[in-house]
Each structure stands twice: as C-alpha cells, then as structure tokens.
Amino acid sequence: MNSTTPDTAMAETPPPYRPSRLRRLRDGNWALNLLLIALALLMFVPFYWMIVNSLLPREKAFALPPEWFPREITLNNYREVFNLIPFGRLIFNSLKLTTIITVGSVTISTLAAYAFARLSFPGRDLLFIIMLSALMVPQQVTVIPTFILIKNLGLLDTHESIYLPGLINVFGTFLLRQFFLTIPRDLEDAAKLDGAGHLRILANVIVPLAAPAISALAIFTALAAWNEFFWANVFLTSPDKMTLPVGLVMISGRFGSGSPVVILAALSMIVIPLLILFSIAQRRITEGVAMTGLRG
C-alpha cells in the first residue's frame, strides 16, 4: 500500500481529512527513503574511491575493476606526500591567508555595517547605493586592473596580493547591516544612558546579539578563502608562496601520471578532516547557508 506514490494515491478521489493516512504516506515511504540513501552513498563514492586508492600500494592503485574493499593497506603514499610536495608549506600558507582574510574582513564588515545600520551621517544613503550597485562586480572584471596595480606596487607573488583585496566583503557588509537592523534599539539606549560610546555599544550589545550572523559570515568567509583558486592562481607563482588549491593543481600537472596516488593521499588529508568537522557541525553550517544565502 505504501508503494503507491503520494501523487496517485491522493489524486484519485478527494479523500476526507484523515490524518492517519496522511501521516502514513509521508512517514512510511521506505522505498523513497532507500532511494535517497542510495543517492547519498553515490555522492560519497568519489571520496571513498579517493581514500581507498590513497591507501593502496602504488602498483595496486587505479586497478580496474577498482578494489573497493582492500585487504592490505599502506600509509606509504601519505609519507611520500611530505617528501614530494611542500605540503606543510602549502597548508601553512592557506591557514595564514584564511585567518588574515577571515578575521580582517569580518571585523571591517562589522564596523561598516554598524555605521550603516545605526548612525545617521551625511552621505550615508549615497554611499550605500554606490556600494550596493557594486555588489555584482565579478572578480574577473577587477582582476586585470588589480593585477596592474599590484605589479606596480611590486607586490606580485606576495601574500599581500591575496589578502589585501580579500579584506573587503561588500555582501558581508550588507548581510550584517540587515541583521543589525533587526536588533531592537532599546538595548542600546540603556547602554547609551550608561554613557557607552559607539565602539562599546557595538562590542558589548550588537556583536553578542548578532553572533549567529557574524559566525555564519566568518565560517563562509573562511571556507571561501580556504578554497579560493582563481585569484591565487593569477597572483602566486612561486611554489613556496602558493596556497593549497593552487599548489596541488600545479603539482598534479608537473608530476603528470607519475604519482597520482600521492596526489590522492594529499587530497585525502584535506578532505577527511573536513568531513569529520562537517559531520559534527553540519546543522550549524547548513543553517548558516539558509540564513545568509552564502555559498562558500
């Protein structure tokens, strides 16, 4: 009975309101649940294949048909990652840039959002409209003039060329402004009566109340900075300056077919911690997406 789809079952005759039947149709369709589970497992197959192959001895990796449940595994490929690639260096660079960009841009956005949401000053609306209209400027438009600017400043192939442009986040500023506007003003009025200045109101009243929005913005800024490829690929040329995504792509090209297993081991070392972290914090992250519309 449960195998009939809700559509046909409900469409036949207008059924009288029977909650039990309604609930059965919605809860009990295990055929559909099994399909969803199968689909979810399929989503994981590429990662699973990557991890399994990274654990195989080189001569057994990439075998066809693939060895899905290997009997003997080795960590040799993981050891080789550190010999073949300046892996530690890439991780360090990525962590450094991600930290600077996340802390810097979230702070700068928070300050600007407070000014837009709470202070009245001449030029506010004009400034707001100008920034709003620049919301859709894609980075491919700005990258060429910025490249020329950075070149003239002698900053090509430096980390400054990555994090300085990364410090401004127009979308983040608007996001926080919208959120700050929803915070009732009476809370600040009390603080104002106590003689608090704007910086103190922002730090002690607004930021704690806006913590969900600010932390969501921070998570997605960090993810975007950690995963960023286009910009770093243009500006960073020496291997010891590169970020993880750019370095891995460069190395996989240079070594060619030589040692894809080592690349897979390196990729596994990035994906596995991310997977563990996400399994724990999934709700927080996905709620952040739903709340902010950020895609990372």
Next chain:
Amino acid sequence: MISGIGSEQRTHREERGAVAGPAARRRRDTLAAYLFLSPTILLFLVFIAGPLVGALVLSLYDWDLFGTPKYVGLDNFSKIPDDPKARAAITNTFVFTFWSVVLHIGLGLMLALAVQRGMPAMLRYFLRTAYFFPLLVSWAAVSLIWAYILDPNFGFITYYLSKMGLDAPAFLIDPAWAMPAVIAVDLWRTIGFTFIILLAGLQGIPEHLYEAASVDGAGALRRCWNITIPMLSPTLFFASVITFIGAFQIFEPMFIMTRGGPGNATRSIVMHVYETGFRRFDMGYASALALIVFVVIKVVTLLQIGLSRYWVFHE
C-alpha cells in the same frame, strides 16, 4: 573588558557630550561613522571601484602590459564576434549556465521535497550531510578527483559502463561528452546549496495551510501547486539568481579538468578572460571580455528581478 578601566571618567565625558545637544551628537556620530567606514571605503576605492573604472578604460586600449597603451576605441568589443575562441566560450557559458540552473533548481527541489517528508531525524541528518558535503571541498580538489575518475584509461566510470555493454565515451576527451561531464561534476559538487536553501524554505511553510487544503479536498498535486510553489517562490527566486551568477562565472572545473578542451568544447568566458589576460597579456581585450560577463550578469539579474513580480509570491 573595554568597560573596565576608566569607565567612570568616560561616563562623565559622554554625559557632557549628551548635554551638549543634538548638534554635537550629530557631529560625533558623523565622525564615528566615517571612522568605522574608513577601511571599507578605502578598500572599496582601491579594489572594487578603481579596478572597475580601470577595466572600462583598459577595454578601449590595446596594451600588452609592457609597451605603451594604444587607444583603439571600441575595437576590443567589435572583434569579439570574429574571435572563434570567444564565440565558443560565450556559447559554452550559456549552455553550461542553462543546464546548471535547470538541474540545480529542479533536482534540488525534488531532493528537498523528498527529505522534507517525515523520516527519522538521524536519517535526515545523514542525507543533509551527504548531499551538502561536496560543496565544502575546493573546486581544485574536486576537479582533480573527478579528472582521475573520468580518465578513459583508469577511471572506473568508463570501466563499469563498458562492462554493462555500453559504448562508454572518453568523457573529458570526447568533444560531445566533455561539456556534459563538466555539467555533471558541477551538479554533484553544488547541488547541496539549492537543496539546503529550498529545504529551509519548505520547512518555513506553515503546516496548517496543508491541513486546511486537505480538509477542502485538495490532492497532493493541487497542494503542491497552490501552496508549496507560491510559498516557496521567494526561495526559488533567490536560488535561481544565485545559481545563475555562480554558473556564469564558471572557471575552475574547465581550467583544471579539461583546459577548455577538447578543442574549445569546454572553454568558458572566464577561462578565455584568464588566458587572454594572463597568458597572452592582451589586457585591453581581456577587460572587454570581462565586462561582457559583468553586463550579462547584471542584465539577466535585473531581468529576473523584473520578472519576479509575475511569479514570486509575497505575503
């Protein structure tokens, strides 16, 4: 912390400021506002507004980054139709974007509707994790993994397809299959975004609307059409705008998996901008191509906003 030392003193000062009247208050607020905004304004001028103007100016010049820029008027724009690579890139980008938007919204909605049904909380948690997770992995990593998986020699997809007796194409090398393969990989990586926001949108629809409709004898299809779609339309609108903007700027999977090939089969506009600007150092032409991306995104987004009046339901 900040309120610790000297808070007494500050209280006095601020009170005096407050007594000094609204004019002094306004001056102080203006000063504070511009102080708070100064990093944003500075960065905005240097890294967004300046470069945007720079791109407009550059697009009128012929410049190889080293010699003297030569003014060429609108030549950089008028030569786009004669550049076969640019023509291919524009067509490819529109094809990619069309399928990206249709598949992400369509399949994302189907997944969201399926997961929205009553099910054990653990299962829902697992499904949300599985469908969303690839989005967190960088395009660089995703492209490298899929380049191995789709490899005609040691990729397992080709292997299993040929085992099933199908004539398996060499996905990334076959001109007819390279673009569908990139579209599929992109779908696999980013379906979680539309899925999650549509799921959140569905969860925001009040249950009593469905119950009332059931009492009135509305079937599942009627309920979907008359309640779910209108109530979800703001989320659908938002999802389609964001998916369009993201898809039109697609770069990494092509750049890493196919290098735009075979031939120009997967060359995207942004990839063409990249090669023109940073491989051939044709800065003026690259700027013109980049501005095309900007204008298309702007026009289509405004069009979507304009059309939303006719189908997006606001309470």
